[in-house]
Amino acid sequence: MDKLTVISGNAHPELAKDICNYLKVKLSKALVSRFSEGEIRVQIDENVRGKDVFVIQPTCPPPNETLMELLIMIDALKRASAQRITAVIPYFGYARQDRKDQPRVPITAKLVANLLTTAGANRILTMDLHAGQIQGFFDIPVDHLFAVGVFIDYLNGRKIKDAVVVSPDVGSIKMARSYAKRLSIPLAIIDKRRDSPEKTEVMHILGEVEGKNAIIVDDLIATGSSLIEAVAALKKAKCKTIRAAITHGVLSGPAMQRLDKCNDLLELVVSNSIPLDKDKEHPRVKVLSVAELLGEAIKRIHWEQSVSSLFD
Numbered sequence: 001m002d003k004l005t006v007i008s009g010n011a012h013p014e015l016a017k018d019i020c021n022y023l024k025v026k027l028s029k030a031l032v033s034r035f036s037e038g039e040i041r042v043q044i045d046e047n048v049r050g051k052d053v054f055v056i057q058p059t060c061p062p063p064n065e066t067l068m069e070l071l072i073m074i075d076a077l078k079r080a081s082a083q084r085i086t087a088v089i090p091y092f093g094y095a096r097q098d099r100k101d102q103p104r105v106p107i108t109a110k111l112v113a114n115l116l117t118t119a120g121a122n123r124i125l126t127m128d129l130h131a132g133q134i135q136g137f138f139d140i141p142v143d144h145l146f147a148v149g150v151f152i153d154y155l156n157g158r159k160i161k162d163a164v165v166v167s168p169d170v171g172s173i174k175m176a177r178s179y180a181k182r183l184s185i186p187l188a189i190i191d192k193r194r195d196s197p198e199k200t201e202v203m204h205i206l207g208e209v210e211g212k213n214a215i216i217v218d219d220l221i222a223t224g225s226s227l228i229e230a231v232a233a234l235k236k237a238k239c240k241t242i243r244a245a246i247t248h249g250v251l252s253g254p255a256m257q258r259l260d261k262c263n264d265l266l267e268l269v270v271s272n273s274i275p276l277d278k279d280k281e282h283p284r285v286k287v288l289s290v291a292e293l294l295g296e297a298i299k300r301i302h303w304e305q306s307v308s309s310l311f312d
Helices: 013-023 063-079 108-119 132-137 148-158 170-183 225-236 255-261 291-302
Strands: 004-008 030-034 040-044 052-056 084-089 123-127 142-145 163-167 187-194 200-206 213-221 241-249 265-271 285-288
Touching: 004 013, 004 291, 013 052, 013 291, 030 063, 040 063, 052 063, 052 291, 063 084, 063 108, 084 291, 108 132, 123 291, 132 142, 142 291, 148 170, 148 241, 148 265, 148 285, 163 170, 170 187, 170 213, 187 225, 213 225, 225 241, 225 265
Parallel strands: 004 052, 052 084, 084 123, 123 142, 163 187, 163 213, 213 241, 241 265, 265 285
Antiparallel strands: 030 040, 187 200
16 A cells, blocks of 8 residues: 555545545645635645555535646646546536537536546546546546445435335436335436526426335435425425435535425435535535545555446
8 A cells, every 4th residue: 555645635635534544544745725816836745756646626616626726736746757646536526518408508527527637637536427428528547436325324224114216307317226226115207397507397206106205316416406396396296204315415505595494305315525514514414424435446446456346
């Protein structure tokens, strides 16, 4: 493990420390600050020549700052002669524009992939991408982990009877099917129409949910509009209780106010892929750690071992 080096930016140092605790290595020192005019200043404070370096940096809010920090850290490590640089991005931002579905729009996921590769990243380790095809935007290896195992352990511990997994839209069916298969419970799908990026209109529910304990699963929650719409639809369909298991808790804009008013949502379970600020703490929001999952992947990548079992 002498060549294994873990470095963190300012996005989520707590997660980086937890990963280092699992790996039983120390977090390497790096200065990531700002010049007087706001430009990002980076200096790696330890020798990384010939080292296998893992940079822990989710591109979470503020996404422009965290992404630029990551790019500059990668450039610094490349110029310091690191043997291999793996960008560990638990939450991959700029992923929602992954195709040209309207005239004159960018494909930002591809742009970010190009930036990371050009900066000098040799490998990407990420988790629950908004769209699986983003892996194909990279010309370098991508290890795409799923947090489903972490959530399944928690949900099994809750011993929920008469449960049903609910996909809040068509795009989340594959994830929902994975949960339903592991929990050995039925699957339901909410068919909805999206009026704008922030607002949706629920149409109808495919599957039997009446009298059931619903578990809504998705990859991310931003403003919370989709979740609140789904909860309202399930309540109208006479669900007994409603929970949500969502990997990335972005919780931006009016999300916390909406959650606070939505008393029909019994519990929102998210991972710590994104740091949960003090103002986003809530008695009905539960945070699960993915440090062990990411740490195990890092260890296997370092030792050139198979990580395929972690993809399930």
